Amino acid sequence: MTKDPDAITDTVTEAELRANHDKLNHDVDPDYVIKLIGMNKWYGDFHVLRDINLNVHKGERIVICGPSGSGKSTMIRCINRLEEHQTGQIIVDGVELTNDLKNIDAVRREVGMCFQHFNLFPHLTILENCVLAPMWVRKEPRKQAEERAMAYLERVKIPEQANKYPGQLSGGQQQRVAIARSLCMEPKIMLFDEPTSALDPEMIKEVLDTMVQLAEEGMTMLCVTHEMGFAKTVADRVIFMAAGQIIEENEPHEFFNNPQEARTQEFLSQIIGH
Amino acid sequence: MMGKYVEKEALPPPVSTSGPIAWVRDNLFNSPLSTILSLLTIYLLWNIIPPIFSWAFFDANFAGDNVDACTGTGACWVFIKVRLNFFIYGFYAEAERWRVDLSFLLLAIAVVPQFFDKFPYKMWLGVASVTLLPLIVGTLLIGGVLGLPPVETHQWGGLMLTLVLSYVGIVAALPFGVILALGRRSEMPTVRMVCVAFIELWRGVPLISVLFMASVMLPLFLPDGWDFQKLLRALIGITMFQSAYMAEVIRGGLQAIPKGQVEAAAALGLGYWRSMGLIVLPQALKLVIPGIVNTFIALFKDTTLVLIIGLLDILATVQSSIVDPAWRGVAAEGYVFAAFCFWVFCFGMSKYSQALERKLHTGHKR
Numbered sequence: 001m002t003k004d005p006d007a008i009t010d011t012v013t014e015a016e017l018r019a020n021h022d023k024l025n026h027d028v029d030p031d032y033v034i035k036l037i038g039m040n041k042w043y044g045d046f047h048v049l050r051d052i053n054l055n056v057h058k059g060e061r062i063v064i065c066g067p068s069g070s071g072k073s074t075m076i077r078c079i080n081r082l083e084e085h086q087t088g089q090i091i092v093d094g095v096e097l098t099n100d101l102k103n104i105d106a107v108r109r110e111v112g113m114c115f116q117h118f119n120l121f122p123h124l125t126i127l128e129n130c131v132l133a134p135m136w137v138r139k140e141p142r143k144q145a146e147e148r149a150m151a152y153l154e155r156v157k158i159p160e161q162a163n164k165y166p167g168q169l170s171g172g173q174q175q176r177v178a179i180a181r182s183l184c185m186e187p188k189i190m191l192f193d194e195p196t197s198a199l200d201p202e203m204i205k206e207v208l209d210t211m212v213q214l215a216e217e218g219m220t221m222l223c224v225t226h227e228m229g230f231a232k233t234v235a236d237r238v239i240f241m242a243a244g245q246i247i248e249e250n251e252p253h254e255f256f257n258n259p260q261e262a263r264t265q266e267f268l269s270q271i272i273g274h
Numbered sequence: 275m276m277g278k279y280v281e282k283e284a285l286p287p288p289v290s291t292s293g294p295i296a297w298v299r300d301n302l303f304n305s306p307l308s309t310i311l312s313l314l315t316i317y318l319l320w321n322i323i324p325p326i327f328s329w330a331f332f333d334a335n336f337a338g339d340n341v342d343a344c345t346g347t348g349a350c351w352v353f354i355k356v357r358l359n360f361f362i363y364g365f366y367a368e369a370e371r372w373r374v375d376l377s378f379l380l381l382a383i384a385v386v387p388q389f390f391d392k393f394p395y396k397m398w399l400g401v402a403s404v405t406l407l408p409l410i411v412g413t414l415l416i417g418g419v420l421g422l423p424p425v426e427t428h429q430w431g432g433l434m435l436t437l438v439l440s441y442v443g444i445v446a447a448l449p450f451g452v453i454l455a456l457g458r459r460s461e462m463p464t465v466r467m468v469c470v471a472f473i474e475l476w477r478g479v480p481l482i483s484v485l486f487m488a489s490v491m492l493p494l495f496l497p498d499g500w501d502f503q504k505l506l507r508a509l510i511g512i513t514m515f516q517s518a519y520m521a522e523v524i525r526g527g528l529q530a531i532p533k534g535q536v537e538a539a540a541a542l543g544l545g546y547w548r549s550m551g552l553i554v555l556p557q558a559l560k561l562v563i564p565g566i567v568n569t570f571i572a573l574f575k576d577t578t579l580v581l582i583i584g585l586l587d588i589l590a591t592v593q594s595s596i597v598d599p600a601w602r603g604v605a606a607e608g609y610v611f612a613a614f615c616f617w618v619f620c621f622g623m624s625k626y627s628q629a630l631e632r633k634l635h636t637g638h639k640r
Binding site for chain 1: 532534535537538539540541542543544545548552553556557560634
């Protein structure tokens with residue numbers, strides 16, 4: 001991928017920086033569904049995301065990895081505004097994320113998200129979890145919403161659990177419900193924030209299978225995960241982050257077999273050693 | 275070579291010694307100390323319970339219509355019987371008391387089905403009992419419309435006044451409390467500050483002084499002609515006071531809901547109000563049902579304080595009857611009766627909350 005953003009160093013002037021951003025912004029490739037341009041974020045004084053530049057094509061599958069605390073989750077959480085960025089631009093499906101609530105709503109309608117801890121609504125049944133947003137956000141009639149919910153539950157292979165409560169399901173089942181719940185809003189982009197990290201080893205596969213199936217259907221996906229097997233088989237591109245920056249990005253084969261940066265090599269040797 | 279794994283058969287648990295005698299042996303006489311304590315307790319109960327029963331029932335007087343009928347050594351329930359109407363209706367005009375009875379009936383129709391799991395239209399009945407019911411009963415009791423002669427609120431009293439105060443207090447304090455609790459957790463500094471100030475102000479003063487302010491001082495500050503009834507002022511005072519407590523109970527529940535719930539709701543496109551109304555509040559309120567009911571019960575009993583601003587609730591009607599020279603030495607009977615009335619309603623609320631908790635328990639059930 002383009003190394004242009006990385007070429008920006010401290011020596012460039014403000015004007016050059018601006019021009020570069022404008023160029024990126026105006027060369028809108030209609031294929032880009034997500035563009036992060038010079039995005040920075042701070043938690044108080046802590047500079048957690050540093051000059052992040054990332055373009056994502058429609059249908060592209062991206063795996064983001066890196067040590068804990070490197071800002072991977074924070075970055076994808078910025079894409080649907082669960083976290084607010086302070087400088088730079090985030091443009092999702094042609095809509096720029098600003099403080100404008102209309103834009104935030106528009107982006108969230110197009111972007112689904114799965115969390116490490118599933119975050120199903122424990123007081124609602126599986127089916128109610130799935131129809132809630134379509135009925136209240138998209139004003140769909142219950143019947144139509146339920147039909148679609150059942151179709152997606154079928155796809156994640158747990159239609160028979162529809163009338164149970166989340167607390168009665170295993171972790172793997174809960175995560176698959178969470179995926180179905182997001183899909184019920186028919187998003188163009190799916191974000192996965194460590195979807196298998198809280199699961200028992202026996203349940204990781206069923207969730208990964210669901211994600212692979214989704215990838216094969218052409219969904220645009222950004223996954224923060226430590227499942228390198230998933231990255232190798234599914235990803236179009238692997239992004240390595242450390243200390244709030246994108247250190248390296250490449251297609252999976254090159255990334256794993258021929259990492260360019262020392263930090264990447266160190267990280268890969270750590271996780272593959274086990 | 276593959277091992278051959280044979281699943282062991284599931285066996286029933288061992289038969290434990292059961293039956294009442296085993297229970298007594300295991301629980302009351304399982305050690306020397308516990309034997310001594312059990313015997314001591316039985317001795318104390320033997321000395322306390324029978325005298326109470328003989329006072330309340332066996333030696334009590336039930337028949338008659340004045341103090342002279344009370345000849346036994348037990349309770350003089352004649353007093354309660356003769357004054358019962360006063361305890362229930364206060365000074366409500368006698369010819370109009372059917373309106374109070376009808377109100378009691380409506381309240382029962384609205385509330386009793388809530389105790390039964392299978393009753394249809396329970397939700398609508400619940401909604402009606404917090405919206406329609408206060409309006410209908412209010413119109414019925416106040417009168418002045420539909421050919422009903424008006425009954426001044428200073429004539430209201432007894433159990434009926436207690437129920438009016440606590441029902442309005444409960445129905446109004448819960449939504450106020452929810453709004454205050456949400457406001458206190460708001461990200462908008464002004465909203466948060468206003469809510470914190472409101473809660474801390476009302477929580478920091480005794481209810482007695484709130485009632486005094488409402489009844490004595492408020493009229494001094496209001497312009498002429500703005501005076502409204504003492505009952506309404508007491509109602510507003512009680513509602514404000516209890517909603518501050520309610521807000522803190524509910525805030526406890528809100529804080530117990532993981533942040534992930536709000537994030538999941540936001541990621542699905544639900545805005546603040548929907549995320550609160552559909553996701554956070556249902557879970558938070560369920561968690562703090564015991565605290566909410568605790569506040570309701572406290573509110574119910576605190577209504578007795580309206581006595582000091584001259585409203586005659588049930589306790590006040592009992593107290594004013596006790597000092598009647600025609601009835602001497604019936605204080606115990608009066609207070610026992612008042613206590614019993616309070617206990618019935620508080621116990622009912624407690625039972626209802628337990629049933630509600632069981633019914634709503636879905637989150638952690640495996």
